[in-house]
Amino acid sequence: MSANKIPDFQSIMLPLLKHLGDGQPHTLSEVIASLATVFKLTEEDLAILVPSGQQRLFKNRVTWAITYLKNAGLLYYPQRAVYQITESGKKVIEAKTDNINLAYLKSFDAYKKWQGSFSQPADPAKPTLEPSSNTPEEVIGVTIGTINEKLSLELLELLKSKPADYFEFFVLRLLSKMGYGGVNAENFEVVGKSGDNGIDGIIYQDQLGIDRVYVQAKRWSDAKVQSKDVRDFIGSLSLRGTNKGIFITTSEFTADAIKTVQMNPQNRIILIDGKQLAEYAITYNVGVQIKTVYQVKALDNDFFDDL
Structure with a gap:
């Protein structure tokens, strides 16, 4: 398609x-x-x-x-x-x-x-759009997409430059904004440190903390997440008596790493790479802010039909 x-x-x-x-x-x-x-x-x-x-x-x-x-x-x-x-x-x-x-x-x-x-009248100081095979909505969509792609790259570069604990807090805040953590938007805990057994954060899905989602966050610049890293994460979840976790990285996952998750459907593991991470951050306004809002309006035919 x-x-x-x-x-x-x-x-x-x-x-x-x-x-x-x-x-x-x-x-x-x-x-x-x-x-x-x-x-x-x-x-x-x-x-x-x-x-x-x-x-x-x-x-x-x-x-x-x-x-x-x-x-x-x-x-x-x-x-x-x-x-x-x-x-x-x-x-x-x-x-x-x-x-x-x-x-x-x-x-x-x-x-x-x-x-x-x-x-x-032509104003040389104003940009003009040449006739295109794209409709105005498509032009707007493509333009916004280009702006967001640039923003994604800038966001990832910034995250890669920050300390590991900052990145861990960022991903937990993002997951919270995405709806993880139940009614409490701050229902998460950063636990990443030496001896954390491969867990960087915990999101509490209910007020009593009975239902939890464990998070692994890798702030890597170039190295890809390997299958071994995913297996280690699965092992960490097993030690905690759960099979539910989210593995996030600023880089990418190798094909074998993705296959490892697919071959273990009993483990509910979500992989989020750098590109997806930036897209989610932009969608949920975490680490970014709205600069300008444009409204595209159309005739309200129902209004005129009811007159």
Whole structure:
């Protein structure tokens, strides 16, 4: 399952207009189902989400294709979420046009008028976005992803430079924010020291400390966690009469280390490498802070329907 299989919104335009070529009104679900057949998309393909995870990727691209075609005067909305071809749209189909994209739409006065309605005079001091095959939501998602990747690298480098006990406290605070530790957000204990038998922290899942999760934290720069390290951790858990633990590192786990966990399903061991650690920290705002909030808004059609 790959997003690369999903056609971009410009590639969707012509098949979409052809689907409406019968002159009848069509619902969004009908359009999506028809186009999915045209592009031979599976249910798994249709389930792929945009980077933000807020909408299905193919649906997002179809709706943007509809928006552009509508503003070029090639289709219209006879009612909410229903689409129908216009006379201009029929002429495009009759002309046997072999491709519809943003460059092609510029030949329509309606499209140029729409573009001009929100275009601002060029300001050399402001960055501009060139026309893209990605929808605005995708561009936003990719941009945020790039920012977070850079932040992840910076966070890991900082953690690697800190003392071991600092790192141990950090991972326990993170796990607590992720929901481990029950109702008490500070229900954890750093125990990592000489003679700790391979346990760096304990998270108490209940107020009496009966249910516990044991944590091993490796603040390593380059060395990968080996299978032996995982086996030692499993042994440490066994000494404490439990099989439930989380092994976290700033580096990576070798394939054999991962296999060791998979081959011992009776032990409930979770492995978190540096990349995952940084992603969780960013998601749960541990060691990072919100710099800027952007809101993407859409029409509230229910509001207008209720008037």
